[in-house]
Amino acid sequence: MGVHLLFKTPVKLYKRTGDFSPVEYAELLSRARSRLPESVFEKERFEIPKTLGHIEGNKTVISNFVSIADTLRRPVDHILKYILKELATPGVLRGSLLVLGTKIPSTRINDKLRQYADEFVLCAECGKPDTNIIHEGDFAFLRCQACGAKKQVKAKL
Numbered sequence: 001m002g003v004h005l006l007f008k009t010p011v012k013l014y015k016r017t018g019d020f021s022p023v024e025y026a027e028l029l030s031r032a033r034s035r036l037p038e039s040v041f042e043k044e045r046f047e048i049p050k051t052l053g054h055i056e057g058n059k060t061v062i063s064n065f066v067s068i069a070d071t072l073r074r075p076v077d078h079i080l081k082y083i084l085k086e087l088a089t090p091g092v093l094r095g096s097l098l099v100l101g102t103k104i105p106s107t108r109i110n111d112k113l114r115q116y117a118d119e120f121v122l123c124a125e126c127g128k129p130d131t132n133i134i135h136e137g138d139f140a141f142l143r144c145q146a147c148g149a150k151k152q153v154k155a156k157l
């Protein structure tokens with residue numbers, strides 16, 4: 001985690017230490033990084049981006065829904081269908097904006113996205129998002145590419 005934060009704030013760190021020029025610092029960083037195993041850069045828990053948006057009259061406008069879908073590596077339509085059903089609200093994508101037909105606090109939307117991720121994205125065993133949904137007969141399963149675990153997807157869409 002410390003390493004991760006470090007990468008996000010190279011400029012601040014440079015200002016604080018004053019020892020390296022930004023270029024030298026970037027070089028040092030990439031050299032140090034190339035020596036570290038990949039796992040150092042993996043977060044302990046997969047983080048779903050928080051929804052960004054605002055209330056507009058009686059509607060809720062979410063501006064980063066498409067990028068959340070990208071992060072979850074699932075089709076936008078699939079997540080949208082789930083979210084609308086769970087929130088029991090109409091909603092439509094307008095370009096990259098998700099417009100929900102009622103006023104909904106972002107915490108509620110974030111909760112539903114977490115539910116979606118638990119059900120359709122994150123491995124129940126190792127917590128990693130490197131999964132795909134496979135269909136066998138009438139059942140759908142979430143299969144993890146990282147650890148090989150497989151669990152049945154119970155939610156119906």
Ligand SMILES: [Zn+2]
Pocket residue numbers: 123124125126127128144145146147148149
């Ligand atoms: Zn796994």
